[in-house]
Amino acid sequence: MPALMIQGTGSNVGKSMLVAGLARAARRRGLSVAPFKPQNMSNNAAVTADGGEIGRAQAVQALACGLEPVTDMNPVLLKPETDVGSHVVVQGRHRATVRAADYAALKPSLMAPVLESFRRLTAAHDLVLVEGAGSPAEVNLRQGDIANMGFAVAAGVPVVLAGDIDRGGVIAQMVGTQAVLSEADAAMVAGFMINKFRGDPRLFDDGYRLIAQRTGWPGFGVLPWFADAWKLPAEDALDIAGAPRSDGVRVVCLCLSRIANFDDLDPLAQEPGISLTMLRAGQPIPGDTDLVILPGTKSTRGDLAFLRAQGWDIDLLAHARRGGHVLGICGGYQMLGRSVSDPQGIEGEAGDMPGLGLLDVATVMAPKKRLTRVRAQHVASGQSIAGYEIHIGRTTGPDSARPFARIDGANEGAVSADGRVMGSYLHGMFRDDGFRAAFLSGLGADSAALDYGAAVETTLDALADHVEAHLDMDRLLQVAR
Structure with a gap:
């Protein structure tokens, strides 16, 4: 299956934007690309062409792919209604309203529709770019997981781990993530990338080499801060x-x-x-x-x-x-x-x-x-x-x-x-x-x-240029399988 999954060392490391940029770059290389996020938690929803709802970030990624958003792109959407409860939307339709404590019991039944949606996308496109949720380092949530390594293992999709250097501690983020992953989950990681670097990326050469040495994972590049990110629809x-x-x-x-x-x-x-x-x-x-x-x-x-x-x-x-x-x-x-x-x-x-x-x-x-x-x-x-x-x-x-x-x-x-x-x-x-x-x-x-529409398209093209200039796009596409 031609797919690659971008997971993050934490929330808000830029996974959604990375997928959008990679998607536009791959599309400009002549590939038919689709975005996919197994599970999203957001009240910022988009209405799809097939009459359902998905996370707004996947609608933006669909735009980067030149596609109309469909419910298969985000088969499970959690919409928080209170601090302890959410609506669960499955393949675009409301399935249940559950308390956070009870969601674990529901998760095992959700892997089937997640894989069903994913396989429809892989059958229809040359490449599916998958976005994780939160971080795979949250190993306390690993049992029944459909959002990160649980999905990657079930679907056989290689993972590239993204870290946010802007918030500091990115070496610990990477090395620490590997340290808590099981051997089987760590084996799914094909490499790493660094996001949101301000200044000259060469200043991080020593840190980049250290991550590669300590983890054994190859690096796919350091992506500088993308100044025009604010021109794209916000996820938060x-x-x-x-x-x-x-x-x-x-x-x-x-x-x-x-x-x-x-x-x-x-x-x-x-x-x-x-x-x-x-x-x-x-x-x-x-x-x-x-x-x-x-x-x-x-x-x-x-x-x-x-x-x-x-x-x-x-x-x-x-x-x-x-x-x-x-x-x-x-x-x-x-x-x-x-x-x-x-x-x-x-x-x-x-x-x-x-x-x-x-x-x-x-x-x-x-x-x-x-x-x-x-x-x-x-x-x-x-x-x-x-x-x-x-x-x-x-x-x-x-x-x-x-x-x-x-x-x-x-x-x-x-x-x-x-x-x-x-x-x-x-x-x-x-x-x-x-x-x-x-x-x-x-x-x-x-x-x-x-x-406005043209401004968003121009920004997506600039993001793709940015990705092509700083990440090893050829090797990333080779890793996808």
């Missing part, structure tokens, strides 16, 4: 950051505890006329903010309580009284209404919770999930929006008579009487250049005529 909400600006329209997004589908914000980060702040817990909403965005969330009532605990409800009311704009997307839209009701306890304990009252609508949760790609028309500007919906619950009320958008002639979302508070279930709206320019002009900002 706190990774979203535009260029620092002291002027321009000030946009604040509230970083909710279960923030979901925050890729809505990526295009805004690249607009030179926008100063985007991802506001963390405990920080007040600045008084000079022009637009506050309430993003999606995996737990609307839970994050509504979290929002109030930060005092953001008071800040939002003051912001609205000053004439500021507010945009709620998906769960954020639900929070803006008069109430959120969950009579069946779908998101936790059954009950009702008062909303922020900035829109005259109310939401009732229901078991059926809406999961679809849509094309809508923004009512205020007439601009087309290509987006997606991924939510439970139905929101209705007087302000729905002033829709944010229309889908096939039907009203979608709601707008307050003064037009300053808006709510919508549409994710991905700001990727549409025409809509984004029109929306920003309503805030007094001039869009830079940014072609």
Whole structure:
């Protein structure tokens, strides 16, 4: 099977970006390439062409491969709903909601669909690039593992281990990982690579040789820091950051505890006329903010309580009284209404919770999930929006008579009487250049005529150039089998 797996010495070492860069580089060599991640844990999901959901990182990797994302690219997706429980999505569909302590009992049944999805991809492509999750050094989780060495052994896929030198201690990361792996798991490692080096990579020559000597693993190169990484859709909400600006329209997004589908914000980060702040817990909403965005969330009532605990409800009311704009997307839209009701306890304990009252609508949760790609028309500007919906619950009320958008002639979302508070279930709206320019002009900002899609493609090509220049791509492709 033509495949290669990138595992990391820890979380956030850059595995997702490495797979995207390797995928684009291999594609430019004429190979048909597909990404694969056996198990992902993320609330940042993408709606696939076959009507399911996968991790957003795999959708970006699919783009690097020139493919539409499909559910086989991420057959198991864990979506944390609380600190101790997650929704388990298998091959794009919700399978169960389990506590973390109970997930181990479920894992053995998940290897079969993981291998089934993997084999479909290997049958259809010249090369499958597999991304691990977390680190194989977490040997306490090895039994029943489907994310790292458990998958690699079951599927017979060679592993290249990536280490993050930017956080320090990369020699210990590599040598220590080998020290805790079983002999069989260590034998799956075909070599290592170093990621995120700042400065002259030759300064690490001695460390590089030491890792090779101590582990016996060959090295595939040292990859310098990729400065344009921020231009690609972020996997973590706190990774979203535009260029620092002291002027321009000030946009604040509230970083909710279960923030979901925050890729809505990526295009805004690249607009030179926008100063985007991802506001963390405990920080007040600045008084000079022009637009506050309430993003999606995996737990609307839970994050509504979290929002109030930060005092953001008071800040939002003051912001609205000053004439500021507010945009709620998906769960954020639900929070803006008069109430959120969950009579069946779908998101936790059954009950009702008062909303922020900035829109005259109310939401009732229901078991059926809406999961679809849509094309809508923004009512205020007439601009087309290509987006997606991924939510439970139905929101209705007087302000729905002033829709944010229309889908096939039907009203979608709601707008307050003064037009300053808006709510919508549409994710991905700001990727549409025409809509984004029109929306920003309503805030007094001039869009830079940014072609967001082209900018992402250009960045993926630059990443592939970066990979080709610093990693031994020929040997990596030889290792894949």
